[in-house]
Amino acid sequence: MTTQLPAPLAPVHVGLIVERLKAEGRLDRLFIDGEWVLPAGQSRASVIDPSTEEPVVDIALGNAQDVDVAVAAARGAFATWSVSSAESRALLLGRIHTLILERAELFAQAISLEMGAALGFARSTQVPVAAEHIRVARDNLAGYPFLTHREGVAILREAIGVCGLITPWNWPLYQITAKVGPALAAGCTVVLKPSELSPLSALLFAEVVQDAGIPPGVFNLVSGNGPEVGAALSAHPDVDMISITGSTRAGVLVAQAAAATVKRVAQELGGKSPNVILPDADLARAVPAGVAAAFRNVGQSCSAPTRMIVPRERLQEVERIALEAALNFAVGDPRSPQTTHGPVANRAQFNRVQEMIAAGIAEGARLICGGPGRPEGLERGFYCRPTIFSSVHSQMQVAQEEIFGPVLVIIAYDNVDEAVEIANDTVYGLGAHVQGQDLAVARAVAARIRSGQVHINYPAWSPHAPFGGYKRSGNGREYGIEGLEEYLETKAILGFQDASMPSTTVKSSRNAQEQS
Incomplete structure (x- = not known):
């Protein structure tokens, strides 16, 4: 970074x-x-x-x-x-x-x-x-x-x-x-x-x-x-x-x-959207795009896919690719043409992000990159370090609560049924993502996720697609x-x-x- x-x-x-x-x-x-x-x-x-x-x-x-x-x-x-x-x-x-x-x-x-x-x-x-x-x-x-x-x-x-x-x-x-x-x-x-x-x-x-x-x-x-x-x-x-x-x-x-x-x-x-990476997914495409989607608008999107749910046997590869993707971000002055990510929007949100990063560390989540404080060289402004946690499980605070900042958690699963269970294991149901090369399987998984929208293999945004939530993500x-x-x-x-x-x-x- x-x-x-x-x-x-x-x-x-x-x-x-x-x-x-x-x-x-x-x-x-x-x-x-x-x-x-x-x-x-x-x-x-x-x-x-x-x-x-x-x-x-x-x-x-x-x-x-x-x-x-x-x-x-x-x-x-x-x-x-x-x-x-x-x-x-x-x-x-x-x-x-x-x-x-x-x-x-x-x-x-x-x-x-x-x-x-x-x-x-x-x-x-x-x-x-x-x-x-x-x-x-x-x-x-x-x-x-x-x-x-x-x-x-x-x-x-x-x-x-x-x-x-x-x-x-x-x-x-x-x-x-x-x-x-x-x-x-x-x-x-x-x-x-x-x-x-x-x-x-x-x-x-x-x-x-x-x-x-x-x-x-x-x-x-x-x-x-x-x-x-x-x-x-x-x-x-x-x-x-x-x-x-x-x-x-x-x-x-x-x-x-x-x-x-x-x-x-x-x-x-609110939302805590899952991004299910199926076992046959092309990680070189699925992971960087997932990191970018989670950190779009500096993570300040209610439907941001901030839980990346990945096959356990491919966890280390996912972590490596996710780290490489995050290091490509340029955090800084929003007026600079080189900047990809500016500050979060206000002091309350900055404090919230810092508190949740500290909570993740205290709960035993493993930092892949980022962490508390501002990025190096930025001493004022509500700048947060793009942060990725791994070794996360669904009972952790960082896996359950909406952070609304540049924080992504990686959760491992052993089979697809468990992946779907993890995806649905929050009080929210606004957005979701599924990545896989077998479209029949990806569609079947998408149908099992309880959310108002599901995106398969990062399709283009559509203003015609109805948007809204299940559960505590709202109604209408x-x-x-x-x-x-x-x-x-x-x-x-x-x-x-x-x-x-x-x-x-x-x-x-x-x-x-x-x-x-």
Whole structure:
């Protein structure tokens, strides 16, 4: 592993983002009912650059009173937006998609500044995949059967209503678009609460939505923390649905707050995803790709495959290849073009990673590389050493708990049945991987793993693949058609004898896309 020593902050990095948002007054305001408005209170939060541990700017935070105003705006807009044509909603989403791509560099700089992603990774992955969620939401409107008929019954799919969307700090734009895109496509109005730890890309997204011409009240943004703004949204009687991406603990709190009003709650929560390396796998391909997947986004992904489950007779070979893969990472200043992995996103996460590495050592796990502390030459910033443990068993804390950092554990098995048992031996079930040359065997193993997604032999990411969890990884699904349907109610109309009811399905996706 190499390290990139921090250089002075590039002026474009801070100036391009902060000065733009300051000049427009965005840092002091919330976006409610089509306007940038001052919050009701005086609370503010500092945005910390993870690479320096220094504050770069403050943002205004909303409170429960601001939530009331935003929800009222969304409720007022719902009556019109929910019955707008699917064509018009597709056109709006097309404009949002275009503007995200036009401002891709601005978004990449903001994401790197607010949560520490290597700028190259923000450019190549964080922003493009976020834009894909908007494109797919637009395209899924084409031909979607909002009205169908069954044995004389009309089945109507309608927008659920006002949706509160709570998004995390680790994939800040990606998680916003994964919720906002399908919610708007379905005809819902929304109140977004982005993480107060990575709010800059959310403010830029609100600018995009405004510039795309969204009607007042359809999209609202209230910055704030979970205990105040998140709780107020979750408990609000005029919010029909809450969608949260976050920790399992946060998801439980949201569900508890929402229970009194019996609103729909969709939760995309924690994970401890397995990567089963079958006995016939090509280790030279399977292991380096598995290490890279576990450490993508510095391990700060809920579906990261952080448990590599390998044949015992091939354990030493796996350890050697995994070490070689980790040594190729360049940890350092996220602005450096050589950097592959920047810091973790905040101090709390840095402390969590350090505590879990110490726990693994105390439990007797064997370090293959990494360990506690910062990489050599990096004395400030929330940098963690890419760490791989072996001699791990399923009862260890590092094999059971989500660490959310660059830590991979290797667990050995004696037969495939045991490998499947280990894969399922956590409270989570979000993602999983299986590697093997015999596809029939790989598919059979994939079918036995209890998780919302399973990837065989590292396929390309697809925004059409529904994403969500089993067990304590949550409920509901995002992405693709299933992500759209999450925001729809089902109405049955009996005694409806003909097909004359107009459908809100887009009739010509090509025409809508050309106009956008």
